[in-house]
Amino acid sequence: MSKTSKIKLKNLKKSFGKKHVLTGLDLDVKKGESFVIIGGSGTGKSVLLKCILGLIQPDNGSIKIDGVEVSDTKERPYEKFGMLFQGGALFDSLPIWENVAFGLLHGNKMYKDEARILAIEKLESVGLGEDIADHMPSEMSGGMQKRISLARAIATNPEIIFFDEPTTGLDPIMADVINDLIKKCVKEIGATAISITHDMASAKKIGDRAGMLYEGKLIWTDNVKKLDKSGNEYVDQFVHGRAKGPIKWVVK
Amino acid sequence: MTNPFFIFLAALGRPVLGTFEFIGRPSYFAWQGLKGAFSRPIYFKMLRKQMIEIGYFSLPVVGMTALFSGMVLALQSYTGFSRFSAEGAVATVVVLSMTRELGPVLAGLMVAGRVGSSMAAEIGTMRVTEQIDALTTLSVNPVRYLITPRLVAGIIMMPFLVLIADIIGVMGGYFVSIYALDFNSTNYIKSTIQFLEPIDVISGLVKAAVFGFLISLMGCYHGFNSKGGAQGVGRAVINSVVSASILILISNYLVTEMFFTK
Numbered sequence: 001m002s003k004t005s006k007i008k009l010k011n012l013k014k015s016f017g018k019k020h021v022l023t024g025l026d027l028d029v030k031k032g033e034s035f036v037i038i039g040g041s042g043t044g045k046s047v048l049l050k051c052i053l054g055l056i057q058p059d060n061g062s063i064k065i066d067g068v069e070v071s072d073t074k075e076r077p078y079e080k081f082g083m084l085f086q087g088g089a090l091f092d093s094l095p096i097w098e099n100v101a102f103g104l105l106h107g108n109k110m111y112k113d114e115a116r117i118l119a120i121e122k123l124e125s126v127g128l129g130e131d132i133a134d135h136m137p138s139e140m141s142g143g144m145q146k147r148i149s150l151a152r153a154i155a156t157n158p159e160i161i162f163f164d165e166p167t168t169g170l171d172p173i174m175a176d177v178i179n180d181l182i183k184k185c186v187k188e189i190g191a192t193a194i195s196i197t198h199d200m201a202s203a204k205k206i207g208d209r210a211g212m213l214y215e216g217k218l219i220w221t222d223n224v225k226k227l228d229k230s231g232n233e234y235v236d237q238f239v240h241g242r243a244k245g246p247i248k249w250v251v252k
Numbered sequence: 253m254t255n256p257f258f259i260f261l262a263a264l265g266r267p268v269l270g271t272f273e274f275i276g277r278p279s280y281f282a283w284q285g286l287k288g289a290f291s292r293p294i295y296f297k298m299l300r301k302q303m304i305e306i307g308y309f310s311l312p313v314v315g316m317t318a319l320f321s322g323m324v325l326a327l328q329s330y331t332g333f334s335r336f337s338a339e340g341a342v343a344t345v346v347v348l349s350m351t352r353e354l355g356p357v358l359a360g361l362m363v364a365g366r367v368g369s370s371m372a373a374e375i376g377t378m379r380v381t382e383q384i385d386a387l388t389t390l391s392v393n394p395v396r397y398l399i400t401p402r403l404v405a406g407i408i409m410m411p412f413l414v415l416i417a418d419i420i421g422v423m424g425g426y427f428v429s430i431y432a433l434d435f436n437s438t439n440y441i442k443s444t445i446q447f448l449e450p451i452d453v454i455s456g457l458v459k460a461a462v463f464g465f466l467i468s469l470m471g472c473y474h475g476f477n478s479k480g481g482a483q484g485v486g487r488a489v490i491n492s493v494v495s496a497s498i499l500i501l502i503s504n505y506l507v508t509e510m511f512f513t514k
Binding site for chain 1: 293374377378381382383385386388389390391392397
């Protein structure tokens, strides 16, 4: 891991009407680092990722990628990005290999034959065979779709990969398989990773450093190994899944 | 804000701004979509797919609609015109009605139901399942990839569909007139051609291109901006069909006035 900042956020703010989701968030992710963001539902984890990805425009604050300020525009260096969406977000109308090769075909302008070979290589790297390449995504199980989506996220060897709740909806064994694959793939291509998750086992496995998002800010960041003994009562409550504690869930 | 003047101003401003937004949003969306047709990258594979979807797969439904409309038109004209011994005008009425009005409008409404709804459902589902966000993260502009091909395909294919609908509709009228109403075949064909002018067909084809654009635009616009899961997609489908149908009827009048008002 380098000491150079890959992604640096400062005083990031985003509101939807009267709901203040991000209220001045600061984050510095180093090159080659795997950072995990934990936090309850509706605390703005996905909004944070979407702000970095340029899918949502922040109201205020700074987003620097490789030292370049990008917060004032929707343009992002997408050639550097890979993204694993929570639901997979695979294109229903395209066969699996074309889903994996999509960034290569349209972003990198690669020829179809070459892109197909690379897509099959990526599928193999996530434990899937060539035999599924011509099937449609809807024919696959949830776990397989997640793996295909992971293969798509790493297909262009991106410098930065985002993982949006990569293990949600999977059984514990498949979740662990996905965690191992994420760790392996990120290591292989030497990427910087930001993951958001509720799954503590996943956070501990894939992250180098973790941060807890609460009321629009990262209230705690440290080495992922310290998650269990953070000394922060909010983090302790969340990590151990206790109903009682400083975090109050409003039931409407 | 208790000042009555400001309250009045706010009450006036809200609907005005709302109207601007109502017109401005789809107009800007259309501009973004059409702009993509004049610069690279152009997704020819998507364009071809949409042209087949709109043109080829709509043929049966448009053909059936045109056939029975032509048939019923001949029958109605005959029974109506016979009251003042003007049965000879049936062929002319059928061909002018089909080319100027019924061909484009009925084809437009049928395609709005078939293609507009499918576009809204497909793009809406892509929106709620984050596939559109995925396109962006894969360095592909979703408007260029999804919207531009559909708008262009709608503009190109609708005139072809309407031309075929015109022919089938006139044929429907011909068959009823010859086999049910005992018209003379040669005379009927002669009357059909005699009063038909190129502007009658051209105006219908221009209408078709306008309708094709509006159908695709409404399908794409409502799908692209849908939110809220399955319910949101359902709403997008309804809005796309209703708004496209209304716009077809409004633009039909405007194009007719443009061509035929002296």
